[in-house]
Amino acid sequence: MASLDSFKCRRELDVDGNSYVYFDLKEAEKNGLEGVSRLPASLKVLLENLLRNEDGTTVTRSDIEAMAKWVQERKSTTEIAYRPARVLMQDFTGVPAVVDLAAMRDAVKQLGGDPESINPQVPVDLVIDHSLMVDVFGSDDAFKRNVEREYERNGERYKFLKWGASAFDNFRVVPPGTGICHQVNLEYLAQTVWTKEENGQTIAYPDTLVGTDSHTTMVNGLSVLGWGVGGIEAEAAMLGQPVSMLIPEVIGFRLTGKLPEGATATDLVLMVVQMLREKGVVGKFVEFFGEGLDHLSLADEATIANMAPEYGATCGFFPIDNETLNYLADTGRDPARVKLVEAYAKAQGLYRPEYEVDPVFTDTLELDLSQVVPSLAGPKRPQDRVALDNAADAFAMTLHEEFDKMASAHKRAKVEGEEYSIGHGDVVIAAITSCTNTSNPSVMLGAGLLARNALKRGLKVKPWVKTSLAPGSQVVTDYLAKAGLQDDLDALGFQLVGYGCTTCIGNSGPLPEKISKAIKEGDLVATSVLSGNRNFEGRISPDVRANYLASPPLVVAYAIAGSMNVDLYNDPIGYDEENEPVFLKEIWPSNQEIQDAVRTAVTPEMFASRYADVFKGDDIWAGIEVKGGQTYDWDMTSTYIQNPPYFEGMSMQAAAPESVSNARILGLFGDSITTDHISPAGSIKADSPAGSYLQGHQVAPRDFNSYGSRRGNHEVMMRGTFANIRIKNRMFDGLEGGFTKKWPAGEKADIYHAAMDYKAEDTPLVIIGGKEYGTGSSRDWAAKGTRLLGVQAVIAQSFERIHRSNLIGMGVLPLQFEGTGWEELNMTGDETVSVSGIETLKPRELLDVTITFPDGRTETVKARARIDTENELEYYRNGGILHYVLRRLAAG
Incomplete structure (x- = not known):
């Protein structure tokens, strides 16, 4: 796409005889964008993106000028169209x-x-x-x-x-x-x-x-x-x-x-x-x-x-x-x-x-x-930093304030068939995991050096600790081996378990059964120490209630100490073969030792070698047989991958969107309904619509896997939309779970089956929400599931920006109550809703929303279409962004 180049900044750059075209920010400044040389580097990147993609429609001259105004105001209300490479x-x-x-x-x-x-x-x-x-x-x-x-x-x-x-x-x-x-x-x-x-x-x-x-x-x-x-x-x-x-x-x-x-x-x-x-x-x-x-x-x-x-x-x-x-x-x-x-x-x-x-x-x-001082973060949020010299005291306070276990602080639970017991604060998972730290040779080699020094003093990992090493790339294995440190990590139990996200995303795997049993029977607050970036409550392991982020060397140290109750600044980390105390400071490698190891063990050849055939894979990958050519050979019996129905009945010309007439309310929700409430997530319950579907396809509950792993099957995902166990449909008084009223009888039904019945009856559906509808992570299935359930519009008091955009991307109309809300209107969810003017819709237009109450009374209120740009309007008119792009590509 050729740029309009309003600021005459298209130039050529010669590098060793090679010529490159680029959009020169210094020339743009001379030609009207005063002061942009003072922009932060990150905003200069955005400015270049706009200059290069200026087309007069998605990127206009005024969009680019807004970047120059930012220098004076240091903030902006301008929305821009950014095209990543x-x-x-x-x-x-x-x-x-x-x-x-x-x-x-x-x-x-x-x-x-x-x-x-x-x-x-x-x-x-x-x-x-x-x-x-x-x-x-x-x-x-x-x-x-x-x-x-x-x-x-x-x-x-x-x-x-x-x-x-x-x-x-x-x-x-x-x-x-x-x-x-x-x-x-x-x-x-x-x-x-x-x-x-x-x-x-x-x-x-x-x-x-x-x-x-x-x-x-x-x-x-x-x-x-x-x-x-x-x-x-x-x-x-x-x-x-x-x-x-x-x-x-x-x-x-x-x-x-x-x-x-x-x-x-x-x-x-x-x-x-x-x-x-x-x-x-x-x-x-x-x-x-x-x-x-x-x-x-x-x-x-x-x-x-x-x-x-x-x-x-x-x-x-x-x-x-x-x-x-x-x-x-x-x-x-x-x-x-x-x-x-x-x-x-x-x-x-x-x-x-x-x-x-x-x-x-x-x-x-x-x-x-x-x-900066040695630190951990926990027990359940990455921002809750705890200095290492205060970690033991901080855990004692956590045991008291978070878990009300102070009275049983010294309680121990016998581990079946073993000579040891475990108690509150004992570390049962020590994981060098995740991309956060494993991209960093200094902390990885530091962990190996600490392991070597610990072994020299005769130290071992406590028997109740599940240890793992899951680097972010194969290069880590190479430089640990070259430094001779992988053997030391192996000797302490930190053998390679794989290359990928593991403990940090909850893939820590089960604890040994006897450890899990002791934790449950003793009602213990067990802990994990991991070198990842997430330690949210319930994320790491169902058996572990307190989770701490730490550097890889500290992960090794806590595996040896075996407990958060050990003060690693003042208490021995363990005892040598002569039963003499060993302190962490005695085995911690110096900065110079670590730098020397990095300098000698990490080489460019390792990266070149490992990434030479990065797309080839192992023998198992090579043995996977692929069916289909240009189009995929869908397996209709698969419970993981299915052809979604987005394009059924689609024609080359988009039909004008129709106004909503006498729609039923599928959900009536309060403020701050998040995408976690809306989108399918976590485990699949056996008695849920998704669980019933899987069992109907001969999948036993133990093989359900998670919603995340089945994101490629719309049949599973639409059954899990609005099915969160904590969501509250305000049609009911305080009832939690994915339920609605199915009319005309007004009977309680799960949302999925009610939606399918409404679809069979050709009854349109809307969702009614409060403030900040769709907050949280940008979960695509929060919008995809809404669309597949047959919802034509979501009418709320305000929207989170990304979810609003995602709804439009799936052809669902976001409408924002103007000066009122469903509670002020005394709505109960028993009403029907009509929206007029959609056929001739313009960005941010006010539309009439007519609410018909059960007694026949009607009230018409204004709602603003939160389709904010012409581009978004094109997506919506086409039935969603995929339909819009498909028609353009099909037309050549």
Whole structure:
């Protein structure tokens, strides 16, 4: 797409004889965008995106000028259309997107078009990393056995994804057992400056992305602007559609000084999370600056960027600097790309050492790195930092205040068949896991050095601890082996269990039965220590009630100590063979030891070798047989993958949307109904509509798996929509669960079956909500499920921005009560609702909503259509974003 180039900034950049077209921010400033050189680097990336994609419709001159106004006002109310360079997916959230692409190919074929016209319009990489479970641990064959079980559980999904990799252009799949999507992105996929061929020229522009995982933000450590989005937004970006977003506020975070002896990047990020949560940065960008960056490795910066969701920001961005170039070179990137990154960044005023003055920020805060101390975070939130020297006392307070167990603080429960007992605070899971830390050689090698030093003193892991090592990439294994430290970790029980998200996302696997039994019978507050980014209550293990985030060396230390009650600053971590006390400070490696290990053990050749055949996979992956060619050969008996009905009866010309007439209310909800309430999530209950469906297809409850694993089957997911056990339909007095009244009899029924009965009767449906409808994570099935249940409109007092957008993306009309709400109207859910004027709808138009009460009385109120732009209106008129794109691609 050619830019209108209103600010005459299209230029050519020569790098070692290679010519690149780029949109010059300095020229744009000279030609009318006064002051944009003072923008934060992250907003310069957005400005370049607008300049390059200016088309007069989705991106206008006034949109671009709003970026210049930001410099004066330091905030903006302008909504812009942002087009990321690429999309990153993991397997849980990626499967539904590929299902939709496959369904679009079938639909195009039915319309007489070419199925191969349906392809991602931007590069998409899907990394299979979320399905590994730690079933086997503490043995040399743990990795092999866990991967085999992973394939057994997920065979249908993997077969489908492998078909997608062969069927679609611009779509690649990284097979299981390779690494975590964020670490693969950081170490291989990301380029910092992206290029593409267009009309015989090479265009250079910042590498940007959106991902279907909230920790997509990790790659901001490599100066790649990206964040997590929901499935519908990701599909839109994948199909070449812009992501709508407000120009964000940017909080500048100045770093000074350097980390002291004994402090790690994990300790730093836990302090950053705590500070930014206290500051309040939800919906904002955070950008790091200051001389302290000179003393951080890029892996340290990636650790901080990874946890942007934990501190609440959209992203935590680090500008391009010398360390960026060094990391690109050290991880085996093409030398020509490294030279381009340097030349491009300097030409655009994006290179940190050459800033003439600090950028302008909405607000700032500051941290002296020398003040960072060893820390953990817990027992259930990442922002609840606890200094290590206070950890034991803090747990005692938690035991009292959170769990009311102070009276039984010293209680022990016998472990069946063993000579030991366990008590409150005992560590039953010690996991080096997740992308947060395993991308960082300093903490991984630090863990290995601590293990070596502990073994020299004769220390062992306590027998009740489930240990695991799940690195984010295979390179970690290489440098641990080269340093000779994997043997030391193995000797303590930290054998490799797999490459992928494990304990951090709840895939910790079951505890040994005798440990689980002792915890339950003793009603114990057992603990976990993990090097991940999430420790929410109930997330890590059903047997573990207190969870602590920590650096990998501290994970090893707590596995040896065996309890949160041990004060690692003052108490012995254990005893040697002569029964002499051993203290943590005696075995903790020095910063210099760690730096020496990193320098000698981590080489560019490791990255080049591991990523040379990153899409090949292992022998099991190679043995998966794929059915289908251009279109997928759907298995009608599958309970994981099904062809969704979005495009049934679709024609090339979109029919005008019709007004809603005498609709029944499927749900009447109060304020702050979240996407977690709406969207299917977690385990599937045997007596639920989804459970009944699976049992009807000969799936035993023990094999239900989760809603997340079955996102590719709309039959399961629509049965789980509005079925949350805590949701309250206000038609009933305080009743929790997915129920509604089915008219004309007004009988209680579960929402799914009532919706299907209404559909059979050709009765339209609406949802009525209060304030902040659809808050929380951007869950695509909250909108997809709403659409498949037959809901035509959601009428609420206010909407969360992303869910509002997702509803439009699925062809559901969001309407906002104007000056009133359903409670003021004394609605009970027994009414019928009509909405007029939809046929000639304009963005943000006020429409008449007529409510007919059971006694025949009517009242007409105003509601504003929360279709805010012409682009959104086009999506809605077409029945949703997928229909809009499908028609455009089918028409050629």
